[in-house]
Amino acid sequence: MKRILTIQDVSCVGKCSLTVALPIISCFGVEAAVMPTAVLSTHTQFKGFTFRDLTSDMTDITDHWKNLGITFDGLYTGYLGSFEQLKIVEGIFDDFKTENNFVLVDPVMADNGKLYAGFDLNFAKNMATLCGKADVIVPNLTEACFMLGEEYIEKGYSEDYIKNLLHKLVGLGAKKALLTGVSFNDEDLGVYGYDSVKKEYFSYYRKRLPAAFHGTGDIFASSLCGAMAMGKDFEEAMKIAVDYTVKCIEITLNTPDHVDYGVEFEKAIPYLIERIK
Numbered sequence: 001m002k003r004i005l006t007i008q009d010v011s012c013v014g015k016c017s018l019t020v021a022l023p024i025i026s027c028f029g030v031e032a033a034v035m036p037t038a039v040l041s042t043h044t045q046f047k048g049f050t051f052r053d054l055t056s057d058m059t060d061i062t063d064h065w066k067n068l069g070i071t072f073d074g075l076y077t078g079y080l081g082s083f084e085q086l087k088i089v090e091g092i093f094d095d096f097k098t099e100n101n102f103v104l105v106d107p108v109m110a111d112n113g114k115l116y117a118g119f120d121l122n123f124a125k126n127m128a129t130l131c132g133k134a135d136v137i138v139p140n141l142t143e144a145c146f147m148l149g150e151e152y153i154e155k156g157y158s159e160d161y162i163k164n165l166l167h168k169l170v171g172l173g174a175k176k177a178l179l180t181g182v183s184f185n186d187e188d189l190g191v192y193g194y195d196s197v198k199k200e201y202f203s204y205y206r207k208r209l210p211a212a213f214h215g216t217g218d219i220f221a222s223s224l225c226g227a228m229a230m231g232k233d234f235e236e237a238m239k240i241a242v243d244y245t246v247k248c249i250e251i252t253l254n255t256p257d258h259v260d261y262g263v264e265f266e267k268a269i270p271y272l273i274e275r276i277k
Contacts, residue, residue, distance in 0.1 A: 002229045003031040003071070005096070006222070007089055008078030008108075010036045014043030015262030016215035017078055021222040024244075024265070027272050028226035033072065035061055035092075037085055044117075045214050045261050053081070058088045066095060073101050076225045077130075078218055079108040081118070086126050093133045102228060105134040105174075106221040110142040113152045121146065132173030136228075138221055140181045144169055159184065163201065166194035176234060180220060183208065191238060202235050206246045211253055215262045220245045223272070230276065244272045 004025050008017045018034055025032040035058060041050040075096060080086055093103055107127045109119045128147035131137045145152040148168045153161060162182060169177035178193035182203070190205030223244045227237035248263040255264060 001029070001031050002073040003033055004074040004076055004225060004229050005033045005035060005072040005092075006076045006078065006225070007035040007037060007080070007092070008218075009038040009040060009081065011040045011043035013041065014046065014214070015265060016043050016218045020215055020218045020265065021076070021078065021225075023269070024219065024222040024272070025226040025229070027269055028230045028276060030073075030226055030229045033070075037079075038081060043214060043261065055082060055084050055088070058085070059091075062088075062092055062095060071098070071101075072096055074104065074225060074229045075101065076104045076106070076221065078106050078221065080127075080130075083123065083126055086123075086130050090130055090133060093130075097133075102136065103134040104136045104138070104221065104225050104228070105131050106217065107131055107137065107139045107143045107147065108217065110146055111140055113142055113154060115146060128172050131169070134174045136176045136178065136224075136234075137169060137172075137174045138178045138180060138224065139169070140217065141165075141179060144177075144179060147172070155183070157184075162192050163194070166192070166201070170194060170196035178224075178238065180217065191242060193238065195234070202238070204235075204239050204242050206242060209246065209249050209253065211249060213249060213252065213260065213263045215265075216245055216249065219248055219263065219265055227276065232276075240272075240275055243275060244268060247271045 006021045010018045022032045038054050039052045124146035144165050166177050176195050180191050182192040183189045188205040189208040192203040194201050220241045223241035224237050227240045247268045248265040251267045252258045252263040
């Protein structure tokens, strides 16, 4: 069985990070090994959440794995909360990356033109360094612009603007860059990517839905990672990830009593299993 290591926090309530990654990766018939970077009572959209930093445990965990000779078919990072964690993860990549596995980085730190609380431009610069060690990176437009020092354009941008960002993203060192949340009109929303090895662009769009939910980026990245580990080619993995994310949002919107802190991805799992057959 293939094994993916995913490195991110645990929000005990609130559908994001590890509580999303674990079940979704498992749907692909892939083992999801975890390194929790922190434990939160809820995700940060709730007020008064508790937080326990697990940075001091990360090196001990990896040392134990190395002593046991444990290997991974993929390494996938989500939210990382500090400079120290970025540095530790760089070391994990150095220790566990091989010619036969892949590294996927979702540089979770910003959206809608703003950095998340607790992050600054120096953090974005260091995240760009981590992205340079990845095979695949999946930033949104805001994250890409902060990492590259480029102007963020919310809407009305050109295809050349997106292609320029993609070329600069792979220039950090990643083989493939995939920008999420790309749209050239008011009807469609999707992803636009570039493969620096094949010198090819690719994109995929679905109808824009009238909602934005916390955690959908984690659903997308986890689905992409699982599909890649399963052996799907990258463009098919990208389409699976987009389709599943859209299905999760559609189901949530069709549930009259849904809450706004996460999508009902669990109800869409049967769709995902059928989609990957």
